[in-house]
Amino acid sequence: MKIIVQKYGGSSVADADKIKGVAKRIAKKCKEKVKLVVVVSAMGKTTDNLIKLSKEVAKKIILRELDMLLTTGEQVSASLLAMALNDIGIKSKSLNAFQAEIMTTGDYTQARIKNLKTKKIKKLLEENDAIIVTGFQGITEEGEITTLGRGGSDTSAVALAAALDAKCEIYSDVAGIYTTDPRIHPQAKKIKTITYDEMLEMSSLGAKVLHSRSVEIAKKFGITIYCGSTFSDEEGSYVMKKNIEEPVVTGLSVMDNQTQVTLSNLSLDYNLVQKIFNRVAKEGLNIDMISVISNEGLNISFTIVEEKKSHVEKALSQILKDMKGFNISYHSGFTKISIVGIGMKSSSGVASKFFKSLESIPIKLVTTSEIKISCLVEEKYKDKAVKALVNTFEL
C-alpha cells in the first residue's frame, strides 16, 4: 500500500467551495493508486476568531482550556472534508487527535509529539481511500487535549509521514518556498530545493513557510517535504537532505515588530547573564539576536517581538531590583533581516559582501551562525536593505 501524507493549510480550506476544491485534488490523486492521509488546518481565520472570543470571556486565559477551544477548528475542517470526499465517491473518514492517537507532551499550546500509533490509521486505510486527520493537535497519556503551536499542522503531517514511512506534501496558497516573501517582494525567486538546516534558519527567521518543528522531524527521519500550491499545478519546492543547487545564499527573511532591549554597565557577573536568560525562558518569552559584550562592565542586548515588551520589562525589573548603576533601554520599531545559505559554510567573503551592501544603513545588532547572518535595522531602512541584499546575492 503506497501512502502519501498531504497537508492543506487554513487558506486552502477557508470556505465550502475551497473544501470541495481540495476534495477534487484528493480524488485526482486517489486515481493514481495511492492511499492518502490528509492533514488539515482550521478553516481560514477560525483560530484567530476563537482566540478573540477567548479574550472576550477572560482576562487571563487558562492554556489547557485554550487548547480545548482551538482544537475544534481542525475537527470542523476535517469532518467537512470527509463529507465532501464521500460526496464525490472517495471513501474517507476523519479522525481527531485522540482517535488518531497522536500522543504529545502535556505542554499546552506548545506540546511536542512523543509518539504516533499508526495501527488504526493503517487499518482504516485498507477500507478507505483517504483518512483525514486534524492537524495542530495531540493528546496526552492522561487524555488531555494539547496543541503543537501556531503552524503545528505541518508538524502533524511530517510526523505522520515519518510514522507511516510515506511521502509528505504540504499545500498552501504559495506555490513553494521563495528566496524572500513573494507577497512583499514580487522579485522573489522560487527555490527548487533547500536543505533542512537552511529551512530551519528560514522558518525560525519568520519566513512563515513551515513550522520549524516539522523540519526538525523531517531532518531526523530523512523525510523529503514537498511544498506546493493548493490552487495550481505549478511545480513547488523540496526540503531535503542535500541542496542540489547549493548556491551560497539561498534566501532572505524579514521579521518586523522587533524591540531591542539593551542592558549596559552591569557588574561583571556571568551568573547574572544566565539568571536573566533563565528567567526570560521560564516566562515563555522567545528572545533572539542575543549579544553579550563585556569590557569595563557587562553589556547585554537582545530582541523580542514588540507585543512581549511589557512581559520582559516586568521580568527584568524583578531580577534587577537590587542592582544599581546600570542602564536599561527598550527601542521598538526595528526589523530583523537575515540571509541564509548552506553554501556560506564553505564560501568566504559572504559577511563582507553583506556589510558592504548595507553600508549606508545604520545596523543596530548583528548575529551570525554557520549558515546565517542577521542584522537589526530601523523599519524605515527595511526596503532599502532588502533591495540591496536581493541585488547583491541575486535572490
Place this chain on the structure above:
Amino acid sequence: MKIIVQKYGGSSVADADKIKGVAKRIAKKCKEKVKLVVVVSAMGKTTDNLIKLSKEVAKKIILRELDMLLTTGEQVSASLLAMALNDIGIKSKSLNAFQAEIMTTGDYTQARIKNLKTKKIKKLLEENDAIIVTGFQGITEEGEITTLGRGGSDTSAVALAAALDAKCEIYSDVAGIYTTDPRIHPQAKKIKTITYDEMLEMSSLGAKVLHSRSVEIAKKFGITIYCGSTFSDEEGSYVMKKNIEEPVVTGLSVMDNQTQVTLSNLSLDYNLVQKIFNRVAKEGLNIDMISVISNEGLNISFTIVEEKKSHVEKALSQILKDMKGFNISYHSGFTKISIVGIGMKSSSGVASKFFKSLESIPIKLVTTSEIKISCLVEEKYKDKAVKALVNTFEL
C-alpha cells in the same frame, strides 16, 4: 460532597457576555458549598450554522462526519465557560465526551447513552469547584464520536445527575414549563409541577422544553428535574414522580407544518400496514397520529412533518408500485394541537369537553392516549382552536 448538575442551553451561552453571566451564576452557587457539574449546549445558532456548512460541502451527508462536526460546538462553549470561571476565581475544567467517558451506542445523530463512568469527574470535583461537560455528545467503545439528537444536552445532564446521584437543574431562556408555548400564547400559565409521563407527552408533542430521552432517564432513576431561567431568579417548574397539583389537563402543545398522508381503498391486507410502517421506520421517518380504519377496504392516515413529504412519497411509491385501485393523497398546511394531563386517566368527560370546545372547527384526524388527546386542523384554525382549549381547560 454535595453535587448539583446544571445545564445551560444554547441561548444561555450565545455570546461572550452571556457566558460571563452564566459564570457569575455558577460562582454564586459555588458559595453554597456545593460542587457543580455543568453541561453546556453549543453557543446560540452554532449547530444550525454547522449543519448549513455541511450542506454546502456535500449533497448527501455522512452521519458519522456530521457528528464529528457538530460536537465541536459544545467543546467551544465548554472551554470558554471554563476560562470565564477560572477568570473570576472559580476553579474549573472542561471535559468533552471522550474525557468525561459518556459511552453511547453507535447510532450516529441519535445515539443513546449506555453508561457513564463518573470516577474521573468525581476525582476532578475534589480539586475543582465546577466541571464543565460538553452536552449532546458521546463516544462509543471504539472511540467513535456520536450525538444524542437535537436537544440531547438535556439528556446528558439528567444522565450525569443519575450517575452522580445529584440534583438536576436545567436552565434556558424560558423560566419553566408552560401550559403552552408562552412565546406564541402570552396567556400561557407556568406549571409548578408536572409528572414524567405528562412531560413525555408534552415534549414528544413539540413543546420543545425537554429532550424526551432526558425525561425517560429521569423517570427511570427518579431524578427530579428543575427547569428555570438563566436570566432571572423567577421560580421555575419541577418534573417529578408525583404531580402535586394534579389538574385534569396540565398543558397544551402545538406543532405546525404537518402533512396528512391518506391511503384509502387498499386491499384488506394487514401485512401491508406492517410493511408500510416498517419501511417508513427504516428510512428514519417519524410518523405520527397513525389511524387505521378498515371497512370494505383498508384506510390508513398518518402525519409527517412537511419537509419529509418527498421522502415518504418515494418510500410509499416503491411499496405500492404493484398495487391497483387505491387512492393516495397528501395534504399539507396542518397543525397538530394536543392537550396533556395525568388527571385525564381518572377524569371522565375530557374528550367530550375537548370536542365541544372545537365544534366549529373541522378536525382532520384524532388520536388519543391515556393522558393525551391530539387533533389535526388546518393552520388557519390554529389560533381559534388554541384559544378555545385554553379557555375550556383554564390553561
